[in-house]
Amino acid sequence: MSDVEIIGLSKDFGSFVAVESVSTIFREGTVTVLLGPSGCGKTTLMRMIVGLEKPTAGQVLIGGEDVTRVATSKRRMGMVFQYPVVYRGTSVARNLELPLIADKVSKGERKKRIDEVAEILGITDLLQVNVDKLDNAGRQKVAVAREVARKPEVLLFDEPITNVDLTSKLELKRALKSVFQELRQTIIYVTHDQTEAMSLADDIALMNDGKIVQLAPPHVLYHEPADVFAGWFLGNPGMNFLRDSFVIEQGVLTSPFLSAPVRVFGDAGRAVVLGIRPEHIGASVEPNSNSVEVAVTSRSISIGGQALLELELDGHGFKAVVDHGSGKKMTDRAWITLPPSKIFLFDSDGRAIVATLSGA
Amino acid sequence: MTTPDGTSSADLPSVRLGEASQRDRRWTLASLFSWVVALIFFAPIAWIAMSAFKTTGQILSVPPLFIFQPTLENFTEMFQDPKIPKFFFNSVLLSVGSVLIAIAVSFLAAYSFSRFKPPGTDFLMFLLLSTRFVPAAAFVIPFFQLFGILNFRNTYVGLIIFYVMFSVPFSVWILKGFIDGVSQRFDETGLVNGASRAHVIFRVVLPQVKPGLVAAFVFNIIFVWNEFLFNFQLGGTDTNSIPVALFTALYQGGAVNWTYVSALGTAYVLPLAVLIYFFQKYLLVGMTFGTVRGEV
């Protein structure tokens, strides 16, 4: 049992609050990604878990044991840093071996573990190479291998692929994915990159302003954002928020964005913001029975041959993603459809309202 | 990498961490030992400073006095001697005068070395550094004779010219390092926008190397303030500085006048200690003649 539990963990730097009373559990055998914009406190949170930062308040428990006052070196955790750390002037194999010697692992076991992990990460051929000769991606693989070989109960990754060039990023990501599949440890992974988070995580802990906004599997986070921040941060571009763009009366929502009123099931009385993801907006050149006419204010090509449209209706600006072909034809007018099941409602504090919408 | 000029201090996290470490100050075994070591190294100087407040009898007392009635007599007596203010004046004039000139000419040269890299740059930089690595005594004779011919002996002009050269190597080295750290993009942008070279040098580059200028100024002042041999040999009663005053005190009238030595010594050390306190972050670059940059 080596869940990582944190209770009321806080960290201030002077008057700046980096992490504000965070409590959560990172379950054993799960890859939890701490995701959030830079400055949201995710790295500070991780550094407190490993003990490199002293919490202002709160506790860190590993497998139920309070380690808040235990020195970093005694916590038996592994950590891969953003800056690829290798021990200079020695071979890759020696790099992997050093912490094992410190941990008093027997010689035979050391060799076994090194060969094993080298195999997983595809660095068997590099074992005798001097680490100084490797590029950043190679060094980061060595760092990952070194931590994995130690078989710590908890493995932490602090934006491990940020300092690696673009082509090596994919390769390193694949390597990490295969490592994660092999391991059954508690893994916590910090990143600000949502696609990285989506592809690696079992659970994502979304952070903002020093707090965990939502902890959920990636698809849940995407389909059921807990608040406007979650809706905006996940997805590219983020969710559209249309404030004061609808009226709900007796369980029926009416809005200029919808050709017909829709029914709302649930307590939607407090709803003031309507959310819809750009990729969920159906847009076409020709009007049809349930579409609404909007103005096209600008158009740009985004990745994957898709067109990103900036649209306007009733003084509300919003975005939609359509395929390149049809996007090309929408010069100043377009007809859009909002599928009711993809519409989210939020209250005035930005919190999601549990409600289901369906066509009348 | 942070540079000693503090250009990176604008990014917030490091400032925040700085505040945090201010708050997190605490006593550990290491900090306790560090203080003990610092006090041991300072103790001899502290003893001299203590002696400065003793009477002759108290200084020469056996066993030494740790507790005594301090007197300011040594200082009042010392400054009544008209020669003493003169020594201080000379020390200040020679150091400030020569260092200002040295920094001005060194800045221009450092800019040229950094930006145009004229042929022989490396060789000249090498020669400049090597002049600081020669035992001073090696050059005393030629200077002594040369100054005799030029009628420079015991003149401010002569000594200032000498101390300019004495300060130039370190100034060029440190300023070139700092100017190298200013991207050439700044120069290019300025020139492309029609600014003159002089504008680029003085209005664009100069403000960005202020920390280098400060470091060069402070440490050259210290070096000239401390210089003894040349002031002793090339100077005279009109131009002698404090180290020479200390030296001659040793041989005045047979026995050493210890109250005079400790009072003058204390008055001489105090500015140095204050400079070290306020300009600690330039100490590394200062003590390595501008070849290693960084803070401690």
Add this chain to the structure above:
Amino acid sequence: MTEAVIKSKQPELIQGKTGKSAPRKAKSRFSSNTLWSGGLLVPVLLFFILMNVVPTIWMLGLSFYDYTLTSAKGMEFIGFDNYTRLLNDGPIQLAISRTFLFMVLAVILQTLLGALIGFLFWRADRMPGRRLALTLLFTPMVLAPLSSGLFWRLLLDPVFGLINYFISSLGFEPVNFLTNPDWAFTTVLLVDTWMWTPFMALMTLAALGSVPKAELEAAQVDNLSMWQRLIHVIIPYAKFIIVLGILLRTIDVFKTMDLVYLMTNGGPGDRTELIAVGLYRLAFQSFNLGYSSALAVLLLFIAIALTSIYLFVLNLRARKELKDQS
């Protein structure tokens, strides 16, 4: 963080491009650059020629003459005789080997002690009043060696000196530190160590500061032993600055004069006569200008050799940093 001053590897001005489209303009730009690069150097070159080149040539010239101020003979050209005399001069050679011994002992002592103290202060990076403590620690090295020598004469006085008070209160006989032939060399060595250990502590602090924080943290997470951290994390980064410090100390020992001159004037006998002191005594106590100039030339060559070694290490480090960045 610390960085050696690196030769700028930034791209040259965009002259090349303008050269293709507007050759005339580029040419005028080029010549104006030459003018500027030369013009800016003029003041420093003037000072350098007047205050370095001329005295050096003067010194070289003197070294070929037999010229003693106190003798009525006047100047006589004797070619390389001064140099051949140097090769057979027992006292000078003894002074050189004594300087070498002093150098080795002082550098080892100061490096080890300085490393220890630097390490201590590095560990105590959050000590209360750190800046003041560092000021106290660093003050000895910024004092004029002359004043240190003077201060220590008071402290080491056999009758009323503080040190002898401690020694006799421990039950030992007072020692005539500066005039006892058995003690003088050691005493000067220890005073030099007092002065310059802070310098090696400073270099150690800078060296330790050049170790990336992430690597130290990784070693902490990996539970590496102190020894492993030293060998695989600290030394690979710290070694350059430590070596630079050692070289600077070596060069400085070679220059040591004021301190010794004031404390012992090379004595008793020649017990503390380091080469720089010997040179000074030769010039200003024997007034043997020709011969002392020959010795000065020799020391100049040694200084140039030491400078080359120093810059070699400095460039080695700069190159390694550039490589690491790319």
